[in-house]
Amino acid sequence: MRRSCIRVLKKKGEPIRRELLEMELLDNSARIFSEGDFLYLPLTEKPPEGTLDRIPGDFEITEHDFEEHKGQLKLGDLLDDIPHFEIVGDIAVIGNDVQEPGKVAEAIMKVKSNVRTVLASLGPVEGEFRVRRFRTIAGEERTTTIHREYGCRYYIDLERAYFTPRLATERSRILAQVKDGQTVADMFAGVGPYSIMIAKKSPDIRVIAIDKNPDAVKILRRNIELNSVTNVEAIEGDASIEAERFASVADHVIMNLPHNADEFLDAAIKLCAPGAIIHYYDITPEDDLFDSSLKLIENAASRAGRKTELKGTRVVRSYAPHQFNVCIEVKIV
Ligand code: SAM
Numbered sequence: 001m002r003r004s005c006i007r008v009l010k011k012k013g014e015p016i017r018r019e020l021l022e023m024e025l026l027d028n029s030a031r032i033f034s035e036g037d038f039l040y041l042p043l044t045e046k047p048p049e050g051t052l053d054r055i056p057g058d059f060e061i062t063e064h065d066f067e068e069h070k071g072q073l074k075l076g077d078l079l080d081d082i083p084h085f086e087i088v089g090d091i092a093v094i095g096n097d098v099q100e101p102g103k104v105a106e107a108i109m110k111v112k113s114n115v116r117t118v119l120a121s122l123g124p125v126e127g128e129f130r131v132r133r134f135r136t137i138a139g140e141e142r143t144t145t146i147h148r149e150y151g152c153r154y155y156i157d158l159e160r161a162y163f164t165p166r167l168a169t170e171r172s173r174i175l176a177q178v179k180d181g182q183t184v185a186d187m188f189a190g191v192g193p194y195s196i197m198i199a200k201k202s203p204d205i206r207v208i209a210i211d212k213n214p215d216a217v218k219i220l221r222r223n224i225e226l227n228s229v230t231n232v233e234a235i236e237g238d239a240s241i242e243a244e245r246f247a248s249v250a251d252h253v254i255m256n257l258p259h260n261a262d263e264f265l266d267a268a269i270k271l272c273a274p275g276a277i278i279h280y281y282d283i284t285p286e287d288d289l290f291d292s293s294l295k296l297i298e299n300a301a302s303r304a305g306r307k308t309e310l311k312g313t314r315v316v317r318s319y320a321p322h323q324f325n326v327c328i329e330v331k332i333v
Contacts, residue, residue, distance in 0.1 A: 005062060007061075008038065008058070008060075009037055016059060017032070019055045025044055025047060040064050040066070046061070088156055092112065131162060149168050174194060175197055178252055179205075179251075184206070184250065186256075187210055189216070189220060196229055199232045208233050210237060217236040262296045269332060282325075283325055286324060314326065314327050
């Protein structure tokens with residue numbers, strides 16, 4: 001199987017292998033091999049620009065064919081239909097509509113040996129704080145865990161504050177755009193996965209992390225400590241009110257509140273220093289992925305007497321049939 005991989009001198013390979021493992025970028029289903037003086041480390045994905053900056057030493061990102069690890073138990077060996085599930089730390093989350101949840105949970109725990117708990121979500125994320133409720137299907141009865149992502153560790157309580165591992169690549173794309181000396185306003189920071197990852201990139205980056213959910217901010221503060229970062233200001237409050245205190249300071253404004261980020265566009269524009277980028281997330285239909293949302297941003301900028309320049313648009317993931325989670329990036333001049 002063809003994989004993106006890292007090619008590194010054998011004698012320099014081990015620390016890089018460990019870093020990749022820590023960053024959850026090493027593809028454990030493929031067999032590491034050596035050729036001449038070089039070691040080839042298979043990756044789960046081609047790392048977005050900037051993601052590997054923290055890894056010291058010389059290496060090259062390339063592509064190669066890898067052998068699959070033989071004899072490894074797969075879910076397909078145990079289940080006819082593999083339902084969608086996600087893994088947060090040592091918790092696996094399945095949908096409430098999964099048939100034979102006990103059998104599915106047992107299979108997941110057998111194949112993913114680090115999973116200790118299987119939860120079924122009782123519904124979609126809802127309410128102002130975007131949280132869900134769960135029932136335990138197997139393992140320890142808890143909704144708390146430690147999740148690792150790109151070298152950061154997050155304490156998570158799935159029932160008290162929003163978190164999804166599915167935005168990991170998206171977060172690293174934003175990370176790549178933030179430069180030393182810049183200020184980032186994370187208007188809907190949750191437990192801090194954008195804020196902390198960005199803060200960890202350099203102590204010269206200032207991060208203002210706001211969330212209205214008191215539980216999310218408590219956990220965010222815990223995560224700031226857990227990751228030993230000192231450049232995140234955790235603020236409990238309404239982003240539209242808190243933005244008043246930080247007028248024109250931000251070089252990047254992250255608006256990860258799909259569905260109603262538009263209500264906060266005036267506040268976001270206020271946060272923007274000249275030339276700042278707004279990273280605006282939305283859920284949009286396939287026949288109008290970006291246009292209507294872009295118009296909302298342009299209108300808000302124009303209300304504040306500012307001009308806009310479209311920097312980029314992308315589909316982040318599919319959200320529901322014919323609906324997509326998108327990101328629109330606009331420079332506010
Ligand atoms: N950015 C985080 C992440 O990627 O995990 C959290 C995103 S979650 C979709 C949206 C967050 O916005 C929730 O944590 C919610 O509590 C917060 N929120 C909702 N309304 C808010 C408001 N008016 N001001 C600040 N935060 C708000």
